[in-house]
Amino acid sequence: MLAEIITIGDEILIGQVIDTNSAWMGQKLNEIGIAVKQITSISDHQEAILNGLTEALQHADIILITGGLGPTKDDITKHTLCKFFGAELVLNEDALENVKQIFARFNRPLIDVNIKQAEVPDNCVVIQNKNGTAPGMWFEYNGKIVVSMPGVPFEMMGMMEDYVLPALKKRFDVDNILHKTIITAGLGESFLAKEIEDIEDALPANIKLAYLPKLGQVRLRLSAIGTNKNLLLEQVENFSSQITARIPNHIIALEDISIQEAILKRLTENGLKLATAESCTGGYMAHLFTSIPGSSLAYVGGAVSYSNTLKQQMLGVKSQTLEQFGAVSEETVKEMALGALKNYGADYSIACSGIAGPDGGTEEKPVGTVWVAVANKHKVLAKKFQFGNKRMQNIERTAINGFYFLWRLMKGIE
Amino acid sequence: MLAEIITIGDEILIGQVIDTNSAWMGQKLNEIGIAVKQITSISDHQEAILNGLTEALQHADIILITGGLGPTKDDITKHTLCKFFGAELVLNEDALENVKQIFARFNRPLIDVNIKQAEVPDNCVVIQNKNGTAPGMWFEYNGKIVVSMPGVPFEMMGMMEDYVLPALKKRFDVDNILHKTIITAGLGESFLAKEIEDIEDALPANIKLAYLPKLGQVRLRLSAIGTNKNLLLEQVENFSSQITARIPNHIIALEDISIQEAILKRLTENGLKLATAESCTGGYMAHLFTSIPGSSLAYVGGAVSYSNTLKQQMLGVKSQTLEQFGAVSEETVKEMALGALKNYGADYSIACSGIAGPDGGTEEKPVGTVWVAVANKHKVLAKKFQFGNKRMQNIERTAINGFYFLWRLMKGIE
Structure with missing residues (x-):
């Protein structure tokens, strides 16, 4: 099962903010066995969003979109999705109640643009936002899934954890992907590769080894894919032990920690x-x-x-x-x-x-x-x-x- | 003139590293008047790279690729570009000299995979790497430009600053894009929008206002596009002053600083x-x-x-x-x-x-x-x-x- 992540916002393209949402989403999707095929960042222009979505639907089965759901004029994702899916905006009572509660909590008056945030396309499942005012939207489209969420990281994270990830997990019966990371330090990438060359050459086709160098450290990532989780675990542990035994003084950890x-x-x-x-x-x-x-x-x-x-x-x-x-x-x-x-x-x-x-x-x-x-x-x-x-x-x-x-x-x- | 950035590496898709290169590149391209149309992150599989490049060439005139140029087996960008551009790998003497010097400086023996890093496709302009062993590559293709650089941030940055940005600037005679950022604090996004609604409504078509909320602050970004730089400057300053006068106690800075x-x-x-x-x-x-x-x-x-x-x-x-x-x-x-x-x-x-x-x-x-x-x-x-x-x-x-x-x-x- 393949997913594509689309992040919307000129601020990403001009480099004013770094897209951290995609990495978090990629991790979480991987954990439930959904591979991310592509991450795409596009501008908040209608044409770019329509094109991006059309291309993504050619690559992947699940499209997760973040950004462009705020209350201001540069936030056009919701209207563009209405156009793409041929929908009309309707007021969602639960979303409105949520907006009202948030404003009451901060003792602030509700203004018109905030009420508008509770409007959603009439053909989506609404995902409530516990951490903000903009609701998320889940569309079904030709057997594929398109989900739109806010770009504010903790709002998106809340929706993913509470609704999107459990729903995807329930829906798809997927292959297992298993990652194991070995943190090494004190050996350059090419020297490390040379040291463990024979171990790497003996890896079966379903296991991949990646080198992730970073400031004096190299993270080694073993990734295994298959249907039998226990067998994968055994395979990965076997190769991990071989690597560890080869370079004991350079091993910092056998898990993805700093x-x-x-x-x-x-x-x-x-x-x-x-x-x-x-x-x-x-x-x-x-x-x-x-x-x-x-x-x-x-x-x-x-x-x-x-x-x-x-x-x-x-x-x-x-x-x-x-x-x-x-x-x-x-x-x-x-x-x-x-x-x-x-x-x-x-x-x-x-x-x-x-x-x-x-x-x-x-x-x-x-x-x-x-x-x-x-x-x-x-x-x-x-x-x-x-x-x-x-x-x-x-x-x-x-x-x-x-x-x-x-x-x-x-x-x-x- | 439109650019697309492609970052290659499974580590980005599974969320093990956050792509910070694209934001930096987006900033630098914008400064010389080149707009980034899309940022795409793809896997280091040959098929994904070939598809990504094909799609990017449909969107943009300049394609900047980072990643997949390391010495290890999971680094396949160079071979894939050879296939795409119908090229053969040849040893580049300058690149080899660079590799030798780096290894000499660290007192390390040169091994075979490091020498291979000095091989480049025979139909590209080679960009020397002052901060590492993998050279960059500049291809001309049907009137478009494709540049491949390492994914290690400071190696990519060195090549961009020394070669790519000056060469792009020289080649293209582009419209001016002018950004001005106003840092505000203490007002939520929707309240801020309400406060300056009339100023925003009066913006001419060539000026866009974006709201970038972040933890108690909202950055306002005015972006103007046009041929007359002085006129743009004047327009942007005019609107910036109006906003500042409206919410003086909430203005932290009139430039993009923290x-x-x-x-x-x-x-x-x-x-x-x-x-x-x-x-x-x-x-x-x-x-x-x-x-x-x-x-x-x-x-x-x-x-x-x-x-x-x-x-x-x-x-x-x-x-x-x-x-x-x-x-x-x-x-x-x-x-x-x-x-x-x-x-x-x-x-x-x-x-x-x-x-x-x-x-x-x-x-x-x-x-x-x-x-x-x-x-x-x-x-x-x-x-x-x-x-x-x-x-x-x-x-x-x-x-x-x-x-x-x-x-x-x-x-x-x-």
Whole structure:
């Protein structure tokens, strides 16, 4: 069973917003065995929507559309769907009740455009919106399904989880698709491929291996398709074990989790605490840790010591260290890590200081120069990285490479 | 002149990675007056690529393809393009030299699959890759242009900036597209629309207004198309001024910058310093500030005081305050803001404490309960928010709503 996702909105095409809805929908559809054939982003012009829908109906059996259902004049999806399906708009009482309740909750008067949001084409099944005012619409068309939902992520997610996914699952009896992801770090894509070449060559036709490189990590994804779920599971586990046995020191996790999640999991299991001391990443490491539910079990907190004054005050870095070696140095970053360990009562700490850019580089320490230190009660290790001149990339690379450095300390890998 | 972007890779369709390349490319193309008609994501199967390319050539004059150029077996774009354009692969000496240099720089031996990356179809113009091993390819086909680039973002960006964008700009003499974005906060989409309805109704046919709501903010985008750039500029400025005059207290910026960028800009201009004190946002506020180049001019740093112990130790929150009112309370969050102001030598501070979820809520303080405080030398203000039960959303909403609260304090808006 094949699906196509259509996202509507000029803001996507001109790059003002990044389409995150499609990735989420793709994941959820895959989980119930529906493969996404194509994701298409088009403009909110009637002609583009009509063409996009016509083409999608040639590719796929299930078309999920998001966007263009808001109350303002640039939202034309509903009218265009009426035209495509030869429908008239009628007021839906349940949708109106929902709009009224939302406005009552926020103590706001109901205005005309909001009432109009409760109007729907007369030949669709209405999907109520628990998180917003625009209802969703489910059309049946020549044996195919077309669903239109709002573009606001949590409104779309609510409808998918409450209605669309269960309904699709019930309707279609599909093949199983099984994915297993292995997170590796410290080996480039081509070296990793070379290391496991014979394992990859021995994969049967129904199992595919994909390499997903990302900033010092490569995610390996085994995808198996077939009718017998247990057999697929067994096949995938077999190949996953072979890969793991080949490169044991580079395996971070055998599930699709981030390296920071793997770190927190291991710390939590061992009742250990972690603190951060960040200069150039400016809170990004802390953010990556605290994005994970339950992170407070292992992560106590940390310093964003952006200025030199705060490096001394928050972490106890000595002023002579800063004077003699500079803020971006092995000595400073080690003192930062040890300061965080001590001041914040942690068992492990990670610290960094670097020149994120685009300005601030010198000949001796160009933009992209970064020192990272990791510490526990027995050891403090520091490492220098030389990244490029793109600020956001430098921040991300510092965090991810720093986490791998911490992971090695935690696992005792030299 | 219309372009279509095709991104290739199963990882996009199954939602394992979010396609961020397209948004960046869309922005850059727009800046040189090329409109993106469609963005299409397809699987790395030969048939899907051939179909996708065939359909794209019906929609657009310029097709930009990313992905599927890596060294591993799942990367089939190059071979598929050979088939489509009836070409043979030949070794490109410059590309090989580039691969060799990259491997030499990292002190790694060159293996066979890496040499193969220097092979290119014999009928394309080769685009050298300064940031990686896979070269790009520029094909001319029935008066249309097809460009294939790697999917790794900074490799694609390098090729676009160095070669593709300048070449497209030179080739096409296009209409001007002018965008102006107005950032508003504190007014919902439909209320904002109602407030400026008459201004919107008076827009000429060549100017479009779009509403882009996002977590407590609405970005308004005026887009004008025409041949006379000065006239367009004048038209857009005229309507922008009308909107600004109508809702002065809700205007954050008259350019497409974030609210945190607007805050830092204002602080820097006035020589003022900012500090953060975060509990539930766990470093996200600091990260948003420090993502901005030059942020160190106004942002000194802050505490990620995740545990109660660190709230006391880093920010001087009193233990009796925590005992009597709890960590998520007006009293605690005010002490956090004042502590950051004093300890970190800042002129303004922002603090938050809340229950991000998914667990940790109580009947009195359910998941999504958040207190934010903002302070300067004369005043400390606190505000309670009740968000939903999604962790990442709660973190984002706390930051953005908190920033708007800080903005109002800075501007003296009651």
